[in-house]
Structures are given as C-alpha cells and as structure tokens.
Amino acid sequence: MKPFGRFPSSRGSAARTSRWVYVAVTAVLAVVVAIWAIPDLGGGYFGYAAAAPGSTPPMPDLSPDLFLFPVSAQIVLLTVGVGLLVQIYSTAYLGHHPRYRSYALIIILFLVAMIAVVGTTNLWVLLVGWEVMGLCSYLLIGHEWETAEARAGAAKAFLMTRIADLGLVIAILVIGQAYGTYDLLGAELAASDGGPRSSTAIGLLVLVAVVGKSAQFPLHTWLPDAMPGPTPITALIHAATMVAAGVYLAARMLPFYRESEVVLVALAVIAGITMLMGALFALVQADLKRALAWSTVSQLALMFSAIAAGDPGAGTDHLLAHGVFKALLFLGCGCIMHAVGSSALSAMGGLRKAMPVTFVSMTIGFGALAGLVPTVGFFTKDSVLAALEHAAQGDAELPAAVGQVLFYTALATTFVTAAYAARLWLTTFFGPDSSSPVEHVEAEAPRAMLLPVVVLAVATFALSVGQPVHLGFGLLSTAVAVFAGGVVVYAWRNRGELDIDAPRLSRELDLDEPYSRWIPAITRSASRLVVAVDRDGVDAYPAGGAAGAQLGSRLLGVLQSRNVQRYATVMAVGVIAIVAAGVIWT
C-alpha cells in the first residue's frame, strides 16, 4: 500500500496490550457518556435557562454548561459508540503503525471535542470543541504524512473548514449582541419569547460555518480529498464527528433563523445542488472510498434539506442512521482494502466468496444507503422526503416552490443513490472470479475488524425500531430505488462492467479548480506583486536615502582635501562673502 510507515512491530504482545489501553480509555469514555446521556434520551425541554439574558452580552467564559437535549443525547451516544468501534477496529487496522499512540489519543480528543460541541449550551465552549475537531481531523487525515497527498488533503481540509469557522465566530458574536447572552438556551428562550433578532445575519453566518464543516457546495471539495487518511478515521469523520457537527449545529440553531426566508432558501439551494451533485459524482468514481465520500456529501445535503424544510428532527434522525450505516460502509471498505491492498474498484470484484462476513455486512450498509426496507435508512430517508413534501405543500417557512423543487431533487437523488449503491455493490462483490486479481486475497479481515462491522450492521436494523413510517413515501422511494437498482443490474448483465464514461463528471465538474488552481495562482501573483512593490516601491526610500547620503558624503569628502591652504581659502572667501553681504544689505 504505502511505501513508508509500515514497520513491523518488534515489541510483539507488549505492543498489543498497550493498543488495548486506548480502547479501554475510549470504552470508559463511552460508558461515562452513556450514563450521562441515556436518561436524557426521552426527556423533554422544560425551559431551563442557565442565565437570564441581559441587555449586553457578558464576558465570554468557558464554563462547561453541560446540558443534553434528546437529540444531543442521541448524537453523543452515536459519537462514542462509533468512536469505540473505530478504536477497536484500529487496533487491527493500524496497530503496527509506529505512530499508533498519537493516532489513538487524537481519536479520543476528537470524541471529547464532539461531545463538547453537542453537550454544551455555552457557545464559546461549542466553538472550542468545533475548532479542536478541525485540528483533530487535520492531524488524522495527515496521519500518513509521509505521502504528499495526505499532507495536501490535511492542509486543504484544515484551511477550508477554518475559513468557514470564521462564520461561526461571527455568528456567536452576533447572537451575543442580539440576545445579550452567550448561552444557547438563554438565547433560544429569548428568541421564542421576544421573537428572533438578526435572524438573517445569524442564519447566513451559521450557514457559512456548516457549509464548510459538512462539506457542502461550494466548500465540498475537502471531504473527498481527505481520503488519504486512514480508513477508520474516514469512518469517524463521516459518521460520528466533524461533518455530523455541521448538521447538528444547523439543526440546533434553527430557532434563530427559521423566520428568515433568505437563509432557508439559501440552505435549500445549497442542499439541493449538493445532494444531486454528490450522488452523481459518487456514481462515476473509480475508487470505492472516494465514491463513499461523495455519498456522504450527498447524504449530508439530504439532512440539510430536511432542516431547510423546517423539520430538524428528520435531519438529525437521518444523521444518526447515516452515521451508523456510513461507518459500516467505510469500515467494510477498510476490510476490503486490508485484503486487496487498494481502494480502486478495478482491484475488486468477486469478493463475496472470499469475504462473506464483510459481504453480508456491506450489503446491509448499501441497502441502508439506497433506502431499502427494513434498514434504518429506509425510515429516515422517508422522514426527510415527508418533510420536504410538507414544505412543498407550503406548510413550512420555506417557499412552496422551492420546497417542490427540493422534493423532486431529493427523489432524483434517491434514484442516483440507489444506482451508485448498486454499482459499488456489484463491482466490489460480484463480477468475474477468474479474471479478478483477488485470487491471492488473504480471505477475511481479522476479528477485531469484523466485530465493529457486524455490530454496525446489527445497529442498522436495530435503529429501525420505533422509527415513524411514512407508507406513501416509503413505497415511492422504494420503487425509485428498486428501479434504479434494476437499471444498474440490467446494464451490468448486458455489458458485464459498470464503468461510466463521463469524463467531465469524473473530473467532478472541475469544481475544485477555484481551490486547487485559481486561488493558488491568484495568491502567487499577488505575492509577486507585493514583492515587486516592496522591492521597487518601498525599498526605494531607504535605498534612495542611502544613495543620497553616499553622494553627500562624497561631495563633503571633496572639501576635506587635507590641504590647509584650501581650508583657509574657503574661510577667507566666506568671511569676504559675509562682510560683503553685511555691507550690501545694511
């Protein structure tokens, strides 16, 4: 796989026990969070306010102000659950890596940061958690920093999310100014009592923040470029942390901006563009991991569309479901990469016999992605569709026309999603056995990797329990998905391969150009301009001063001839001149 960084561990069992230490720490964290969060799962919101809002915002403080809503409780449980599974998985996947310790510790920090974002009502603590997550994702994406792509991907993720984070900082300041408090609950109370204030400004700023964090159009290109990171990290970022924080924040801040049509329309447009675009990009990828990354982008947009339609509950439900099945898919992808040694689809095919457990688990994952009954993806996707239909009827703050367009976009996305899920599933696990390069695959992945995958596969079913059923949308989306799957299977039967020849789509519509080419080019030419101004403009003054001083000293040096008679002559002439002047002007 990678030429560097794969050193066999010489410490043997000692290294193995130390690896499980990190798993134990994560498990303790998970248990603590579970004890804390589970009682809040069914709880309601009783108008608790940590601080009464004043007329001027108080000084920013960093008191934790932990408080969980039912939704937050679900998300922290998802976070620590996926985090624990990723940690277990990593012992086998990355256990021999020389930098395993820092890797495992950063995962724990990542989880703590996510818990801080979700579990606090203090906006500054939320901001700190938000920024720490950005840092952790930078460090983890760049874990294999020996390779240039990993470095580039990490830097890109860091820069893009960091620029977007400015939106959150300013949004927090605006909330403080508008509501007189930096406490989320207090501000929400004030918003519900006295009506929202500055809602467009707050909404647009929050939008900037979440667009960056959750890799939505037009800041979407960092997420697929983050693929050089280790696969468990990809699972963590895509499922439990980082991108999930964006959706959480958008849902959490909805009370502040739900009155503002501008913000909702902007969110809906971004979500609509992103969901279809991400799904189409996922359809044409030649790399399993990258296709799954685009799939995440598209699915996140689906959650945002539910939030724009005024139903954040549907959005966060789909976030949970997506977290589970996308973690499953990425971890399964890691199993395949572990066996095949590459994430390219061309290196796979016919893996269903060699890797039966991975096959079954990932089939469930792909089924959930496509929204097939009875996986959790079916229920939550239908909730989103129901919310969009609701908005299309004009029952939400979103304009009905936008809601309608969004609903049909989501249906089209459902179609494309089912198509790419079927394509990835077929090319990975079916296909010709004889000609495939999988002959030498060392069968199934180790048990420490299979366990999390199986747990997640079970969870994909288990979470379906108690989900609301929208029969009409269920039938509609299932019909669309089955039709899409049928088209793909039919194409596969006829042509025997599923490579889609769409060069422009494969290049992802060149949407990365502004970031990868234009901005560097502009920066470079601007730097050149600055250098030129500095060298030829600013430096002219000191250089000119120096030249002037040199010239002056040379002229004065001529006078200092060491010839006393000449000095005396000058003095005589001077005396004569002064006397003459005195005589003439008096």
Added chain:
Amino acid sequence: MPLLYPLVLAAALFGIGVYGVLARRNAVLMLLGVELMLNAVNLNLVAFDAWHGDELHTGQVLTLFTIALAAAEIGLGLAIILTLFRAVRTIDVDKVGAE
C-alpha cells in the same frame, strides 16, 4: 593727507598678504604673506591713530606691540620651517602634506 590713501595702501598690502598665504606653496613666502598682513594692520592702526588725534596714541602703542609680536612670530615660524626642511628636505607645503 586724507585718510583714504593709507587705508587703500593697507588694504592692498593685506590683500597681497592673503594671496601669499593662500596661494604660495613655499613656506617662507607664506610666512612673508603673514608679515604683510600684520604690517597692513599696523599701517591701519597708525593711520587711524593720526586721524583720530588721540592724546595717548594708543594706536601707535599697539603698533609697537604688533611689531614685537611679528618679530617673535617670524622667528618662531622660520625656526619651524628650518626644522621642517631638515626633516623632509623640502619646504613646499603641498609636498610636505602629501608625505
């Protein structure tokens, strides 16, 4: 005798003396220029003394002082020039300064 004549003569002498000091390269002739200037001043002192009609003749007394001073100065100057000549075998001030 009008005052103008001795004053013009004194000015001419002073001018020649200045020229000698500034332009001549021979140390003895420079010294001679200095003497000319001193004597031009003496002439002025005497002329103004006579014109002023001072009972104590302070101008003429001062002239005597100046003559004594000039004698001492020329003695000292010639001694320096002699020593200079012994040291560097020349009394051309440009060449002396160049070494």
